[in-house]
Amino acid sequence: MASRWIPLESNPEVLNTWATAAGLVTSQFEFSDVYGLDPELLAMVPKPVKAIIMCFPITEEYERKRREEDEELKNKESELDPTILFIKQTIGNACGTMALIHALANSDIVLKPESPLATFIGQCQDKTPEERAHLLETTPVFASIHASTASAGQSASPPSDADVNLHYTCFVEAPTKVSRESEVPGQGGQRLVELDGRRVGPVDRGLCEDLLTDVANFIKERYISQSSSMQFSVMSLGPPQ
Numbered sequence: 001m002a003s004r005w006i007p008l009e010s011n012p013e014v015l016n017t018w019a020t021a022a023g024l025v026t027s028q029f030e031f032s033d034v035y036g037l038d039p040e041l042l043a044m045v046p047k048p049v050k051a052i053i054m055c056f057p058i059t060e061e062y063e064r065k066r067r068e069e070d071e072e073l074k075n076k077e078s079e080l081d082p083t084i085l086f087i088k089q090t091i092g093n094a095c096g097t098m099a100l101i102h103a104l105a106n107s108d109i110v111l112k113p114e115s116p117l118a119t120f121i122g123q124c125q126d127k128t129p130e131e132r133a134h135l136l137e138t139t140p141v142f143a144s145i146h147a148s149t150a151s152a153g154q155s156a157s158p159p160s161d162a163d164v165n166l167h168y169t170c171f172v173e174a175p176t177k178v179s180r181e182s183e184v185p186g187q188g189g190q191r192l193v194e195l196d197g198r199r200v201g202p203v204d205r206g207l208c209e210d211l212l213t214d215v216a217n218f219i220k221e222r223y224i225s226q227s228s229s230m231q232f233s234v235m236s237l238g239p240p241q
Helices: 012-022 060-074 095-105 116-124 129-137 140-150 177-181 211-222
Strands: 030-033 051-057 166-175 190-195 203-207 233-238
Touching (some): 012 030, 012 140, 051 095, 095 116, 095 140, 095 190, 116 140, 190 211
Antiparallel strands (some): 030 233, 051 166, 190 203
C-alpha cells in the first residue's frame, strides 16, 4: 500500500458527511441504514435504491475464496459494461472512500458541478484501474475529506496503522456489453455488480431485477451464512428519509 488512512466508521452520518464534501447533493440522495435483510425491513428502505455499501468482517475463509475467485476472473473476459468506473485500492484503510466513490460514480445521480468527485470522475475516463488508483493517491482533497470524516465519527478513531479486519464493498446495478450496445433498451439484462478495490475488477453477481432485494439475498447467501460474526452493516443510497 502506498500509504494508510484512518478507517471510516460504518454509519450513514459518516458516509453522508464524506459524500457532501465530495459533491453529493444530499437534498436529493443520501445514505441510510438498512436495518435488516428480511422483506418487511427492506420495505422501510427509501426507494429507488441507487447503490448499496456493506461493511463486513474479513475472515480466512473469505480471503481464500476471494483469491480463488480472482484467479478465475483473471482468465475470463468480462461481459460487463466496460464503462463501469472501477478503481484499484492501493491506500491502506481507504476501503470506505473506495466504496463511496464506486457507489456514487456508478449511480445515475447528479453531482455538484466542479465538485471534487465530479472532477475526479471526469479525470478517470480512459484510464486503467491502476492509473485511477494513482490519481486518487495524488489528489490531496480526498485524503483531506477522508481524514476529516474519519475524525467525526461517534467512536474513537483507530490509528492509521491499525490492523482492521473490517472492510467495505459496494453493489450497483449495471448493464452488460450487449445491453449497452443494443438498440433495444434492456436487451442483454441488467447485472448485479460488486465493486471492491481489493478485487481484480468488477465482479458479476448475476441477474439484477431489483437492486435492494438482490443484494440482500446475495449478502445472506454469500457473506452472512458463512460467518459467525455479527459485525455486518448495510447502507443504501437513495432519496432522503
